[in-house]
Amino acid sequence: xxxxxxxxxxxxxxxxxxxxxxxxxxxxxxxxxxxxxxxxxxxxxxxxxxxxxxxxxxxxxxxxxxxxxxxxxxxxxxxxxxxxxxxxxxxxxxxxxxxxxxxxxxxxxxxxxxxxxxxxxxxxxxxxxxxxxxxxxxxxxxxxxxxxxxxxxxxxxxxxxxxxxxx
Numbered sequence: 001x002x003x004x005x006x007x008x009x010x011x012x013x014x015x016x017x018x019x020x021x022x023x024x025x026x027x028x029x030x031x032x033x034x035x036x037x038x039x040x041x042x043x044x045x046x047x048x049x050x051x052x053x054x055x056x057x058x059x060x061x062x063x064x065x066x067x068x069x070x071x072x073x074x075x076x077x078x079x080x081x082x083x084x085x086x087x088x089x090x091x092x093x094x095x096x097x098x099x100x101x102x103x104x105x106x107x108x109x110x111x112x113x114x115x116x117x118x119x120x121x122x123x124x125x126x127x128x129x130x131x132x133x134x135x136x137x138x139x140x141x142x143x144x145x146x147x148x149x150x151x152x153x154x155x156x157x158x159x160x161x162x163x164x165x166x167x
Contacts, residue, residue: 001091003116004042005101005108006033007135008123014132015105022104022133028152029123036121037061042100046087048107052078055102065090065099067107084114105133112140118163120144126155 008025009015016022025033036042038061045059049068056064056078064078065087072080079094081087091099101111111117122137144161151157 001097001099002118003046003099003101003111004036004119004121005111005117006036006121006123007103007108008125009135009137010125010127010129010132012128013134013137014129015103015108015135016133017129018131020133024127025123025125026153026156028156029125029158032123032152032158037100041098043098044091044094044096044100045102046099046107046111047102048104051103051107059102063094063096067110084116105135108135112143115143115163120159120161122159122161123152124157124159 007015008022008029010024017024037045042062044063044065046065046067047055049066049070052059052064052066060077066078066080067082068080069082071082074080079090081090091097101108101117120137143164145164146159147162148160149157150160
């Protein structure tokens with residue numbers, strides 16, 4: 001299993017502004033993300049409860065696995081979990097091997113702290129926020145190697161990282 005984390009950040013490292021708005025990525029980034037999510041490189045989506053509630057109408061093409069402390073009833077496409085062993089059982093039972101982690105900040109930290117992220121696709125937009133939700137990638141940067149940087153547009157770059165040591 002290879003978990004790929006996708007995130008868009010501001011130039012100063014925020015994934016959302018002071019009001020919690022994380023919808024600031026460029027049209028090029030959105031196209032790049034949609035292309036990846038619709039590819040065979042992604043067979044399910046993982047996100048926290050807040051992100052799932054915000055984007056659930058757009059994340060319907062593949063199973064949506066939602067990290068939450070509140071127990072909820074699973075539906076056809078939404079599967080809730082609260083621990084990593086629980087997630088592992090879901091992935092194994094459903095034969096899912098290429099999950100994509102879509103956020104938010106607490107969910108990113110949870111997976112990174114437990115060494116569950118294999119690849120990171122990090123889009124940097126040329127916008128700065130005075131505050132907000134920080135991605136805090138620098139805490140984990142030593143665990144990853146930068147493999148490639150691509151320009152999506154004049155104001156948008158994408159960096160591709162790979163975990164140095166397999167889990």
